[in-house]
Amino acid sequence: MENRSSIHYLSLIVPIFKQEKTIVKNLRSIKKVLDRIRYPHEIITVVDGVVDNSLKKIKRTNIEGLKTISYMKNQGKSYAIQLGMKKARGDYVMFIDAGMEIDPNGISMLLEHMEWYDADIIVGSKRHLASFVKYPLSRKILSFGYFFLVKLLFGIKIRDTQAGIKIFRKEVLLKVLPRLIEKRFAGDLEFLVVANDLGYTRIFEAPIKMDYSLGALTSAATLSSILGILVDTLAIFYRRNILGFYRKKI
Template identity: 55%
Template sequence: MANSNNHLLSVIVPSYRQAKTIVRNIKRLENTLKKIRYPYEIIVVVDGFGDGTYRAVKKIVSPSVKALVYQKNQGKGHAVRIGMQKAKGDYIAFIDAGREIDPNGLSMLLEHLEWYKADVIIGSKRHPVSIVTYPLSRKILSTGYQLIIRVLFNLKVRDTQAGLKIYKRKVLVKILPRLLVKKYAFDLEMLAVARHLGFKRIYEAPIRLKYNLGDLTHASTLNAIYHILIDTAAIFYRLYILRYYDRKK
């Protein structure tokens, strides 16, 4: 679509072991982006040479799609940060590589970003207009975790963990050099540090999401819960005890 808006949108797509689906998912994302009024770039960050994901992405014929890869799996948070550091956009988003989150939600997030003059817009499972399909047990765990977040970090949002967010570049310039979490709670660290550094215009927007839990086992779920709680405690300690994030980078 022809564009009269000068703001470049960068969309980071962290990917791990998705050789069979990544091409289809990126094409779906690009078809969505072609309909919006922003010029765009897509940066796919392959989180380690685990399979043929990088080779699959390199076969995509589009001047707007770039692929980055590194040797060893580091975690989704690390992949997002690498992509954001390479992004050229004024608005920098990330979206999960799978088909769980509808990429059409990017249009709604962009509208909210400009309407609210926001620093950050986050896709939220708990927005009243969101359409979300996931099991009751997951809802209970998620609700409990968000209550902890509100108490510990005073974030005035109802969902920190959905894999669709947009940041203004000025926010990332300040927070990226300070971030440490590579895996489970990187979303929380980004939001908590942004708010701590004075970027308080953080708002939620609706999304469409359908969880695919086919690959999750009880053991992997418990492992994820354990590590996200450890990461959360570490962020609190660095933020309020060590004052680590106050140090100039």
Template identity: 50%
Template sequence: MRSFKYLSLVVPAYKQERTIVKDIINLDSILSSFDFKYEIIVVVDGFDDNTFDKAKSVKKNTVKVFGYEINKGKGFAVKYGVEKARGDIIGFIDAGMDIDPSEISIMLDIMEWNKADIVVGSKLHPDSKVNYPFARKILSWGYRTITHLLFGFSIRDTQVGFKLYKRIVAKDVFKRILVKRFAFDVEALAVAYRLGYKKIYESPIKLDFSGYSSVSILNFWRIILRMLWDTAAVFYRLKILHYYDK
């Protein structure tokens, strides 16, 4: 028996009409095999396609679908979902299922064994099985180097879209988050460290990058620059303004 009784899993989704129904059904099938209560919170980050209507078509008591008209970013969507979450453990996983959600069993075990504050999926865990483009590996290495220099994280990989938080940690951290888009993972971990939630562990994942993304190639480099700018802003708020201490 696990010590917690309720899991909330947030699924931020943007332009995922191709996969969202399959994603939800797959997640529900996996979570229903466990002996605890759960909820799947789908947050549709902008009505730019039929993702919202497709998600709403899944009629399950364990699935809750929220959304808003204008795209605000993954960080905003996750924060929105965390605010709605009722679980003892609150996590999130990217829609599209490039990451195998069945690995949540291992993540939950790691959280239990270590009484962890946070468990993060990690491409660099020795037991991880990853398949994604070489260019992304280089960019990931570069960004990882920058964040380690700025924040001194003990974990090696901050950017995988699969994480679990104890409820008290998630609620305390995400109410302070300002980054609405892709650098929010780093901000959340930096805030957690600042608030004293340092029992953070990595968990293996299975990642198979499908090649489909809501991010166009045209916007890819803009996103990289925005991530760097947002990361610098997090450092400034953390180290200079002490904003997160409030």
């Protein structure tokens, strides 16, 4: 096994869109968790379209180590995350969804799993046996169906590719980011597919705590987003299996 340094710098990315009701509380909760871990860290908030008061509220939080990126027009969650990744200084790069749906204490759990498994990527998973998830039946059915679709199309063993908390080694990002196309709905899946195809196969799941009701005000699980994920997933399959796009030299 490769001997990697036990001293890491963590960059945590928080993509934000229409989160003015919860963002201050959310960021303070995240900061409390980060202050308890042993790693030096930075928080990078990416405001994906200045369409409400989220940016103003972030600027008034005065949280140490907080950096903010913003732009006027909404580009999509995956675009925001990828932009944050490109600005990250850490050798560990994580993102977590804003909106309070995912308990930020999961940050520590994913970091521990990175160490335990000497992993390339750790994926927070609603379907991990140790996860605590309060989730409507309709969303459970959609998640279950999407898992089988992904397994059929790509052969990936990860049971939940879409939960909004993941951590990556920086060297994986450097290889994968230049190949990514998706900017909105299926960016997480595309990243995992490309990383796996490039030989970064040490991808494991970690348990999370998720309460859908806490994020209901800002949840993106609408009919349009569900259709968007489906279309983007099929586009990834086409690029990978028909065009061989992701294996081309860059």
